[in-house]
Amino acid sequence: xxxxxxxxxxxxxxAVESALAALGEALGHKLVTSQAxxxxxxxxxxxxxxxxxxxxxxxxSVADVQATLAVCRDHRLPVIPFGTGTSLEGHVNAPRxxxxxxxSRMNRILAIHGEDLDCVIEPGxxxxxxxxDLRDQxxxxxxxxxxxxxxxxxxxxxxxxxxxxxxxTMKDNVLALKVVLPNGDLITxxxxxxxxxxxxxxxxxxxxxxxxxGVITExxxxxxxxxxxITAGVCPFPTIGDACNAVIETIQSGIPVAxxxxxxxxxxxASNAYAKLSLAETPHLFLEFHGTHAGAREQAERFAEIAAAxxxxxxxxxxxxxDRTRLWQARHDAYWSVLPLRPGAKAVAxxxxxxxxxxxxxxxxTKRDIEASGLIAPIVGHxxxxxxHTTLMVDVDDPADMAKAKAFMSRMVERALAMxxxxxxxxxxxxxKMKYLxxxxxxxxxxxxxxxxxxxxxxxxxxxxxxxxx
Amino acid sequence: xxxxxxxxxxxxxxAVESALAALGEALGHKLVTSQAxxxxxxxxxxxxxxxxxxxxxxxxSVADVQATLAVCRDHRLPVIPFGTGTSLEGHVNAPRxxxxxxxSRMNRILAIHGEDLDCVIEPGxxxxxxxxDLRDQxxxxxxxxxxxxxxxxxxxxxxxxxxxxxxxTMKDNVLALKVVLPNGDLITxxxxxxxxxxxxxxxxxxxxxxxxxGVITExxxxxxxxxxxITAGVCPFPTIGDACNAVIETIQSGIPVAxxxxxxxxxxxASNAYAKLSLAETPHLFLEFHGTHAGAREQAERFAEIAAAxxxxxxxxxxxxxDRTRLWQARHDAYWSVLPLRPGAKAVAxxxxxxxxxxxxxxxxTKRDIEASGLIAPIVGHxxxxxxHTTLMVDVDDPADMAKAKAFMSRMVERALAMxxxxxxxxxxxxxKMKYLxxxxxxxxxxxxxxxxxxxxxxxxxxxxxxxxx
Numbered sequence: 001x002x003x004x005x006x007x008x009x010x011x012x013x014x015a016v017e018s019a020l021a022a023l024g025e026a027l028g029h030k031l032v033t034s035q036a037x038x039x040x041x042x043x044x045x046x047x048x049x050x051x052x053x054x055x056x057x058x059x060x061s062v063a064d065v066q067a068t069l070a071v072c073r074d075h076r077l078p079v080i081p082f083g084t085g086t087s088l089e090g091h092v093n094a095p096r097x098x099x100x101x102x103x104s105r106m107n108r109i110l111a112i113h114g115e116d117l118d119c120v121i122e123p124g125x126x127x128x129x130x131x132x133d134l135r136d137q138x139x140x141x142x143x144x145x146x147x148x149x150x151x152x153x154x155x156x157x158x159x160x161x162x163x164x165x166x167x168x169t170m171k172d173n174v175l176a177l178k179v180v181l182p183n184g185d186l187i188t189x190x191x192x193x194x195x196x197x198x199x200x201x202x203x204x205x206x207x208x209x210x211x212x213x214g215v216i217t218e219x220x221x222x223x224x225x226x227x228x229x230i231t232a233g234v235c236p237f238p239t240i241g242d243a244c245n246a247v248i249e250t251i252q253s254g255i256p257v258a259x260x261x262x263x264x265x266x267x268x269x270a271s272n273a274y275a276k277l278s279l280a281e282t283p284h285l286f287l288e289f290h291g292t293h294a295g296a297r298e299q300a301e302r303f304a305e306i307a308a309a310x311x312x313x314x315x316x317x318x319x320x321x322x323d324r325t326r327l328w329q330a331r332h333d334a335y336w337s338v339l340p341l342r343p344g345a346k347a348v349a350x351x352x353x354x355x356x357x358x359x360x361x362x363x364x365x366t367k368r369d370i371e372a373s374g375l376i377a378p379i380v381g382h383x384x385x386x387x388x389h390t391t392l393m394v395d396v397d398d399p400a401d402m403a404k405a406k407a408f409m410s411r412m413v414e415r416a417l418a419m420x421x422x423x424x425x426x427x428x429x430x431x432x433k434m435k436y437l438x439x440x441x442x443x444x445x446x447x448x449x450x451x452x453x454x455x456x457x458x459x460x461x462x463x464x465x466x467x468x469x470x
Numbered sequence: 471x472x473x474x475x476x477x478x479x480x481x482x483x484x485a486v487e488s489a490l491a492a493l494g495e496a497l498g499h500k501l502v503t504s505q506a507x508x509x510x511x512x513x514x515x516x517x518x519x520x521x522x523x524x525x526x527x528x529x530x531s532v533a534d535v536q537a538t539l540a541v542c543r544d545h546r547l548p549v550i551p552f553g554t555g556t557s558l559e560g561h562v563n564a565p566r567x568x569x570x571x572x573x574s575r576m577n578r579i580l581a582i583h584g585e586d587l588d589c590v591i592e593p594g595x596x597x598x599x600x601x602x603d604l605r606d607q608x609x610x611x612x613x614x615x616x617x618x619x620x621x622x623x624x625x626x627x628x629x630x631x632x633x634x635x636x637x638x639t640m641k642d643n644v645l646a647l648k649v650v651l652p653n654g655d656l657i658t659x660x661x662x663x664x665x666x667x668x669x670x671x672x673x674x675x676x677x678x679x680x681x682x683x684g685v686i687t688e689x690x691x692x693x694x695x696x697x698x699x700i701t702a703g704v705c706p707f708p709t710i711g712d713a714c715n716a717v718i719e720t721i722q723s724g725i726p727v728a729x730x731x732x733x734x735x736x737x738x739x740a741s742n743a744y745a746k747l748s749l750a751e752t753p754h755l756f757l758e759f760h761g762t763h764a765g766a767r768e769q770a771e772r773f774a775e776i777a778a779a780x781x782x783x784x785x786x787x788x789x790x791x792x793d794r795t796r797l798w799q800a801r802h803d804a805y806w807s808v809l810p811l812r813p814g815a816k817a818v819a820x821x822x823x824x825x826x827x828x829x830x831x832x833x834x835x836t837k838r839d840i841e842a843s844g845l846i847a848p849i850v851g852h853x854x855x856x857x858x859h860t861t862l863m864v865d866v867d868d869p870a871d872m873a874k875a876k877a878f879m880s881r882m883v884e885r886a887l888a889m890x891x892x893x894x895x896x897x898x899x900x901x902x903k904m905k906y907l908x909x910x911x912x913x914x915x916x917x918x919x920x921x922x923x924x925x926x927x928x929x930x931x932x933x934x935x936x937x938x939x940x
Contacts, residue, residue, distance in 0.1 A: 157667055193857075199911065201674045204675070208667055254694070295761075295764075353663040425663065425666060447655065
């Protein structure tokens with residue numbers, strides 16, 4: 001019933017036993033301790049080892065969240081907020097055991113204020129479900145990390161994805177949060193007004209905090225009208241450098257492109273096979289333009305001129321909604337499409353982000369590194385923001401293979417940091433990127449982050465062992 | 471040499487004396503203690519009484535900032551960061567005495583990365599000076615609170631202004647900060663990459679913190695290309711309700727208007743006289759559209775259709791740059807233009823912000839309240855965000871007049887809060903709005919803000935008596 005680490009400490013074991021008894025009393029059937037459910041709630045999509053929690057609480061209300069925190073506070077037991085488990089850096093692992101607080105049943109859409117372009121939802125609502133509910137009203141929520149993640153989880157990892165180049169990231173699209181703090185207080189971080197200067201920005205404090213400071217129980221989100229015209233298409237380039245340079249010029253020209261995604265030739269090959277596309281096996285940009293009919297056309301024409309100047313091939317349009325859906329589904333399925341590239345291997349996705357002027361350099365050096373290392377690792381990227389990913393195909397059970405992959409990932413981060421970039425543009429820190437924070441931020445900044453953590457979670461019960469340790 | 475409050479506490483007096491001696495030794499001529507300079511560094515643009523600091527340090531470097539903090543830490547003396555003193559809610563007052571830390575000499579533009587659309591500056595750079603330096607490169611920084619404020623001060627109050635409806639506020643346009651913490655540590659909050667998920671959002675923590683958590687010593691800002699086409703103009707409406715409803719429909723339609731400003735008929739009259747305009751004396755919207763030539767024209771045409779549907783009159787264009795400049799100068803001079811409305815009175819500016827759907831109601835109720843109270847108080851607003859201001863002409867030396875003004879301001883805030891709005895959209899809390907934070911946020915949220923303050927400033931030396939007290 002206990003996690004591996006918990007077992008070595010008999011005191012922890014007793015605390016867990018007594019905590020589970022108290023949780024069972026408080027929450028009844030909402031507490032589940034079966035091994036299968038516990039393991040499903042630990043890390044599932046990375047190379048990091050599965051570290052299962054001691055139990056899972058399926059919260060259905062703020063009161064359930066508060067009851068769980070009260071017991072865990074009393075027993076000094078970790079609480080790991082859980083959305084859909086699609087995070088990539090071990091955010092939901094339970095290295096010190098504890099309770100996975102599953103928020104997927106808190107999935108009500110509480111209000112849609114079409115006239116204010118906002119909505120109020122519970123954290124377990126997923127982005128696809130939200131957009132289905134919004135479509136009738138001509139509205140959409142743009143943040144799109146690929147996976148059908150929960151919006152609470154997306155806030156907690158400061159998710160972004162394909163539309164961020166135009167619409168920003170989660171930090172730009174949450175107006176207010178309700179959060180249960182480790183001490184049990186339910187706070188509201190802000191109001192529905194579009195802007196405010198009324199005190200500290202608690203909203204942004206919890207966005208990207210990965211559940212280490214509290215549990216998000218409600219979100220007020222910014223919405224957008226579905227554009228009058230949406231035009232999408234793909235454009236091939238002879239080299240990845242040409243593609244990156246076309247991106248750089250597009251952004252510098254101020255074309256308000258809604259999506260501009262890079263797929264290298266390895267990814268194109270994988271996506272051709274998986275999604276039954278028939279693209280030339282060279283690097284491609286996938287693009288989307290939003291606007292009025294005239295505006296979207298004008299943007300596309302200007303991009304086409306830039307692409308031509310960088311040796312881009314003919315732009316292939318996907319004007320029909322079903323063709324567009326197929327295109328973006330193929331992009332979102334990149335993760336799954338690469339699995340057949342090395343049967344039996346696991347896909348280890350990692351991301352960095354650099355200032356745009358360094359994008360071509362960073363991607364090309366990374367590409368050379370992949371080739372020199374003999375790795376199979378397609379590159380995809382939300383390149384309009386200078387953010388790109390490699391998906392390494394790794395035999396996680398082979399220590400030599402893992403060592404090679406880890407060394408490559410470290411070099412990729414070092415390369416990005418040397419270019420004034422960040423070790424993660426959107427995946428978050430979790431367990432996987434903690435080791436880079438010191439190089440990225442410096443010791444004093446990490447001390448400040450620790451001061452924050454201690455201020456909100458002095459007992460260190462909220463998702464401990466993630467971002468910073470205190 | 472001491473502030474009024476300091477004088478009543480002999481221990482404080484001795485601490486000040488000894489602190490000033492230590493500062494004099496460390497900083498030489500950069501410390502100034504003349505009464506005129508001290509009073510100039512306390513609150514100058516509001517009804518709040520001037521509470522002068524005990525001394526002013528004109529910092530020229532990070533080392534000067536750290537030296538000042540070291541002495542003030544040792545002597546438990548307040549430090550009040552100071553930019554240009556144009557804040558409106560008493561942010562730079564020194565209710566407990568202490569040192570005004572004037573950052574206006576830290577005004578270097580350290581780097582402009584045109585290709586990355588960012589720049590790195592010191593906090594004393596003012597927005598006009600920055601835009602003058604950027605113009606040659608075809609770039610601009612959009613945040614525009616009216617006054618020629620320092621960018622450090624604008625970050626500290628989470629400023630926004632006329633362009634925020636399109637470009638966001640300071641929170642959306644700062645990529646990274648360097649901050650000297652109360653303990654003397656110099657931290658860097660983030661890197662130059664456009665987005666990151668690498669830990670807590672320390673950048674947003676200091677934006678809007680009003681100097682209560684640390685001293686901003688460097689900012690990395692997002693920049694934008696100067697649009698290919700800029701079209702501006704004014705549109706009269708028969709009633710303020712019609713004007714507000716035109717705004718609401720414009721935003722809901724997704725027209726990416728760059729500026730949409732309301733002036734009520736009282737303000738129009740004042741601006742006509744002050745700026746030598748000849749507008750009809752009815753409510754007006756001042757607008758600006760950015761885009762390609764075709765795009766800006768299309769936006770303007772769509773707005774004109776909406777305006778017509780809400781009884782708007784003929785749109786008067788200001789296509790020439792000099793006409794545009796005159797138009798926006800008139801808008802920015804609104805504060806000064808109202809002074810002749812009641813000679814001898816002071817202009818007390820206050821702002822609230824509500825969800826857009828409540829804008830017309832809130833503005834019209836406020837207008838009725840002004841009339842019922844017999845106040846002279848023009849209304850202007852960044853109405854695309856639901857944010858508006860009243861400028862009350864008050865005889866601040868007449869207690870009855872001040873009481874009437876204060877009662878009106880309280881009703882204005884209560885009205886905004888009842889509509890799910892905020893007590894300040896952009897002016898900030900300072901001293902003037904502290905009393906409303908409890909009603910806006912609730913006791914638990916204020917406790918969380920206090921926990922933050924204690925974590926970063928346990929000695930309570932950073933701008934104490936602002937936002938929250940600990």
